[in-house]
Each structure stands twice: as C-alpha cells, then as structure tokens.
Amino acid sequence: MNYLLDVSHQTKIVITIIGLGFIFFNIWLVYRRKLSENMALGWSAITIISVTVVLSGPILSHFVRITGIKSGAVAISMAAFAFIFAILILFSIKMSTLTNQNRKLAQQTGLLEQKIDKLELQLSNRLNSDPEIM
Numbered sequence: 001m002n003y004l005l006d007v008s009h010q011t012k013i014v015i016t017i018i019g020l021g022f023i024f025f026n027i028w029l030v031y032r033r034k035l036s037e038n039m040a041l042g043w044s045a046i047t048i049i050s051v052t053v054v055l056s057g058p059i060l061s062h063f064v065r066i067t068g069i070k071s072g073a074v075a076i077s078m079a080a081f082a083f084i085f086a087i088l089i090l091f092s093i094k095m096s097t098l099t100n101q102n103r104k105l106a107q108q109t110g111l112l113e114q115k116i117d118k119l120e121l122q123l124s125n126r127l128n129s130d131p132e133i134m
C-alpha cells in the first residue's frame with residue numbers, strides 16, 4: 001500500500017517550533033499561576049507525544065496501517081478528534097465534580113448560618129432574661 005506520509009523538513013521544523021512554543025507557554029502559565037503543575041505536565045506530555053508521532057515516520061506509518069487510513073493527514077485528524085473528545089469528557093467530569101462540591105459547600109454554609117442564628121437567638125434570650133450577664 002502507498003501511504004501519503006511524507007513530511008517535508010520545513011514542515012518538521014514548523015511542527016517542532018509550535019510544539020516547543022506550546023511547552024514554553026505551559027511553563028509561563030504555571031509561572032503566572034494560571035495553570036496547575038499537573039495540568040501543565042499533562043499538556044506538555046501530550047505535546048511531546050503528538051510532535052513525536054507526526055515527526056516520526058515509522059510511528060505514523062504503523063498508526064495508519066492499524067487504522068486502515070490511506071493518508072497521514074487523515075490519520076492525524078482522526079487522532080486529533082479522538083483527543084478533543086477525550087478532553088471534553090475529562091472536562092465534563094471535572095465540571096460535575098466541582099458542581100457537586102459547590103452544592104455540598106452551599107449546604108454546609110446554610111447549616112452553619114442556621115446554627116449561628118440559633119446561637120445568637122439563645123444569647124439574646126439569655127441577655128434579655130438575666131441583665132447581670134452584661
């Protein structure tokens with residue numbers, strides 16, 4: 001089978017520069033405390049793997065053979081689609097977790113406010129009934 005996997009040297013250089021730029025952007029975001037370290041490590045690992053797959057002919061060729069796709073560009077697009085779908089699922093899980101935590105914190109705050117109101121009422125009643133406490 002003839003797979004269209006030829007990547008020019010110019011394209012390899014551009015892909016490498018974009019990958020390095022993305023990794024440095026991750027580092028900058030961590031430095032500015034806009035991104036957590038574990039997320040930055042994950043994004044950096046994904047960037048390194050993606051750049052390696054695109055730049056490495058044998059890995060891309062093996063992926064193309066396994067999937068039966070005739071073009072390297074279509075294979076990369078399919079992998080990108082799968083990656084984006086996985087990220088969307090992970091973000092949905094994270095949002096669900098945060099929603100549950102927010103609900104629990106709101107309930108706990110309501111219970112604490114109720115206890116404070118009850119204690120204030122008890123204190124007010126004691127002060128009103130026994131003026132010597134002041």
